[in-house]
Amino acid sequence: MDQHAIQDDLTRQVNCTCFNLRKATRAVTQYYDRMIKPSGLRGTQFTLLAALSEMKAITITHLADFLMMDRTTLTRNLRPLQKQGYIERSMGDDQRRREIRLTPKGVAIYQNAKPLWEKAQSVLITRMGEATLKDLLKALSETVSAVE
């Protein structure tokens, strides 16, 4: 390959949707994790507790659908939360279903972490601007639609 072809490769690679998304996600995840760390939670764990706090009880499959997450990923992400006693599982009427809900301890830590998440979110919005956030969410939504 000559230099022009190499340069073309580099340019295209730098614009790779997957690479850029992963890069941004790494940076933003680290930011949220730092901000929420005093609560003892990860950003991803906060997301799960927040979702569960909006619902009485829900099955793994339904929660995975709601969060657009692979079911088996969710199963494993719930493990640390169960180990810490933040959630509990029980059989549903249908013996195939496992219902998940927050424990009082889980509600407490969620309430404890919420201000930290609020702060993380508001600081980020201040820094990037509301317009950019709006653009980002719109672009992300359209991107997800494009790969489905």
Add this chain to the structure above:
Amino acid sequence: MDQHAIQDDLTRQVNCTCFNLRKATRAVTQYYDRMIKPSGLRGTQFTLLAALSEMKAITITHLADFLMMDRTTLTRNLRPLQKQGYIERSMGDDQRRREIRLTPKGVAIYQNAKPLWEKAQSVLITRMGEATLKDLLKALSETVSAVE
């Protein structure tokens, strides 16, 4: 909490930058992985080979800086590539440095996978539109700046 507060929580949570970024990254990563799978590579592995194909030899730390990736993450991501014989490592002049470069086998699989990546990229751009891609990359860039 009353119903209004719950609704507020849900609305804010749904707009969480971290959650939405992670969600989109999951979807896009799965898409690229599906498209590139015939080559035997993951999308992330293709990215590493592509970066290495642009350079003669590079240290772990420098490559991690270039890709804006944690150094220890990169160390571990390089392992499967080395196990497959796609890259090789050698001591630099400075005995602390380990230099990484593509092997001929690595060049070959990269060339083999490149059309698959090109296809994945072009199909995605067709579906989402060039304007949306441009918006996405701009928003991602501004977001990364905001958390640094």
Add this chain to the structure above:
DNA sequence: CCATAATACGTGAATATACACCTAATTGAA
């Protein structure tokens, strides 16, 4: 020259992700 700081890198431990495959319970059609 030598002690110390800085640099380069690896490992342990934990979470995050997902595909392929398996089991158990329920449903539904012959």
Add this chain to the structure above:
DNA sequence: TTCAATTAGGTGTATATTCACGTATTATGG
């Protein structure tokens, strides 16, 4: 009613990610 298809869920295996910590090498100031 019975048995095959569907549904709900877990496990094995592999990669991806990062923080805290440790080791080895080089650079540097006194």
